[in-house]
């Protein structure tokens with residue numbers, strides 16, 4: 080009963096969701112189900128009158144009238160039903176699209192750290208795979224339409240069969256119940272198999288994508304990976320094939336048993352009806368009508384239970400989705416509005432941070448202050464924690480201990496969307512998207528062409544963009560537009576810098592912004608750095624220590640700790656880690 084209660088909760092959640100996405104949907108399916116439910120009665124009841132007329136007075140005009148009635152009745156109902164079927168099909172597509180939007184919105188609002196937590200990823204796959212690949216939502220909705228129609232038809236059939244013998248209704252229900260029990264076992268088996276299939280599918284999709292993903296094409300060829308990839312795909316195929324063999328075998332067995340039960344039911348019904356005709360209790364027309372009604376009743380009851388079990392089975396999948404949707408969102412809480420800030424001071428206070436699955440702390444007791452308008456350079460060896468520091472500032476993760484403050488307020492208190500407006504960031508692994516250059520810069524906001532030109536000019540990519548046939552309207556990559564362009568790594572990096580400049584946020588973060596740039600472009604960025612970031616608060620991460628000289632402050636990270644802070648001259652005089660790194664680099668650059 081607890082399970083049924085849970086399922087009712089799930090069903091009502093989805094019905095509410097359906098109603099929010101498409102309010103006309105539920106009234107539409109109720110009307111469609113009503114017409115579908117009445118249609119079969121023409122073919123159950125009318126043949127009785129035709130047969131009785133044939134066996135009795137054989138009046139041609141009455142016979143013609145009855146046959147005409149059947150033909151016209153069927154024609155009209157067919158038209159009405161196909162009209163509604165088309166309407167329902169269109170509405171179904173709208174609904175599924177609406178649900179996908181709902182889903183996308185939810186996934187994009189999840190904590191960034193959730194996207195690398197294997198437990199959450201697994202739940203996400205188990206919840207979304209059935210919805211996107213097995214049409215669970217669609218089947219649930221279809222199930223509802225059928226259930227409604229079946230219930231309406233059954234009410235009519237019970238009324239009709241009861242006029243000869245209510246006991247028949249009981250016998251048929253009994254046999255159908257046995258068959259439903261068998262069906263339920265089969266569904267449970269399929270659910271178990273589908274859940275086992277998900278990790279296999281994930282592996283399969285990954286290896287299949289390696290074979291077709293353009294961005295992997297170079298490595299796949301150079302390292303002669305095809306035999307390895309194909310053997311992996313084969314391995315996943317073998318495993319899933321074994322599972323399919325087992326499920327299909329069981330399915331065959333269960334279907335066989337159900338069929339025997341149905342034949343048994345036919346023998347009982349036919350024997351009873353023939354006996355009634357021999358006794359003269361019913362006419363041949365009645366015989367045909369009751370046989371048709373009982374056959375229909377049996378089919379409808381069995382479909383009712385099948386639908387019921389199917390809907391409950393769908394609830395198992397949708398329950399996974401609800402668990403996924405109910406995952407708490409940690410980072411994005413906070414409601415404080417930021418408004419327009421005249422100055423932005425950043426403070427890290429004894430911040431400790433450990434990645435979700437990691438054993439050791441990546442940031443250890445980091446405390447630093449960056450006053451409004453100051454420019455700070457962060458240096459340190461690979462893996463020292465520089466990018467992690469930025470990720471925490473961006474609120475992609477939360478510190479485990481300590482606080483991050485902007486103008487004295489813990490960043491957690493700010494509304495996340497508002498907070499992101501403070502930051503222009505070029506990540507080390509920045510991404511540009513398969514949109515036009517202009518869309519990549521402004522993302523659906525009305526684009527200010529003048530500012531866009533300035534941003535492209537400052538990052539040094541304006542001439543390149545101007546040389547493209549469609550200028551800023553050129554698509555990046557060729558996924559959607561065959562006239563799209565593939566820019567070089569350095570040109571892409573300049574576009575990413577332009578995007579950050581165009582955003583014009585009060586905090587600018589550049590994480591290794593010149594890694595892909597040629598020495599001239601790199602020099603340009605350094606020379607124009609102050610002009611690029613103007614009076615903004617800026618953080619600059621680079622392994623080129625010469626770039627630190629134009630910053631007000633340098634922070635040196637080592638193994639997660641902030642070990643030195645000061646200006647270039649101060650740190651050189653301190654003769655610590657920074658001075659060591661400076662000397663090491665000077666050997667090669669001077």
Ligand SMILES: Nc1ncnc2c1ncn2[C@@H]1O[C@H](COP(=O)(O)OP(=O)(O)OP(=O)(O)O)[C@@H](O)[C@H]1O
Nearest residue numbers: 195434437441459460461462463464465466467468
């Ligand atoms: N998502 C993650 N999950 C677990 N550990 C991570 C994750 N991202 C980074 N790390 C680990 O945290 C440490 C610091 O990484 P971080 O990227 O902050 O270093 P970095 O100083 O920016 O290095 P680099 O100079 O190479 O860019 C590394 O040891 C890295 O392996």
